[in-house]
Amino acid sequence: MRGENEKINQSRRDFFRRAILSSVSIVTGFSLFKVLNTKSKVNNFVIRPPGAVNEEEFLSKCIRCIKCVIACPYEVIISADAEDITDIGTPYLNLREGYCKLCADFPCIAACPTDALSDMVKKPKDVMMGTAVITNREACLALRGLRCEVCYRICPFIDEAIVIKERLNPYTLRHTIYEPIVHKEICVGCGRCEQACVLDEAAIEVLPLKRGDISKHYIEAYEI
16 A cells, blocks of 8 residues: 555656646746847848838737738748848748739738738738849949840839839940839839849849838938
């Protein structure tokens, strides 16, 4: 009988030990998650999904549920991991890998359980993810005198967001340069131009806007 009681007591001790260890693990894991996600640093160079509010507000409202990631029918929205430049679990777009298709019904916005993605976006031209900028003018084929109009032709708002401006080639004084000009008040930052750029490293990139103030750009040095 004594042996049986000892076995029962040992089983109880093992049970409580496992319960305590499990509780500690849960608390520790939760604490780590909290640390990783409360020390949010505003990153003004990340392209957020359509409808995203300003970066600081977005980080406070986004609950990292990845519902917008799951809802994207083209798998363009991705969730940040530990190696990315933004908070773990927050959604963003790598436009070099794939551009936003500007879905008519914006399933990503509809899936958001908070107002991190504003439902005020009703049509493609309401989107303000960023604006395209020729960040490497020396590499741009068009600016080097070659007839490349890929970014212009691929733009969903052709002759509105991107137009072609003809000017004399200052080096030859005989040929024409067909320069793509971006009108950032119309460009929505879908990234189609960046994704389509034929260079190994895109000469044109989408840079974030100060959402709510489309007249100013984060990268003043790249103003066209």
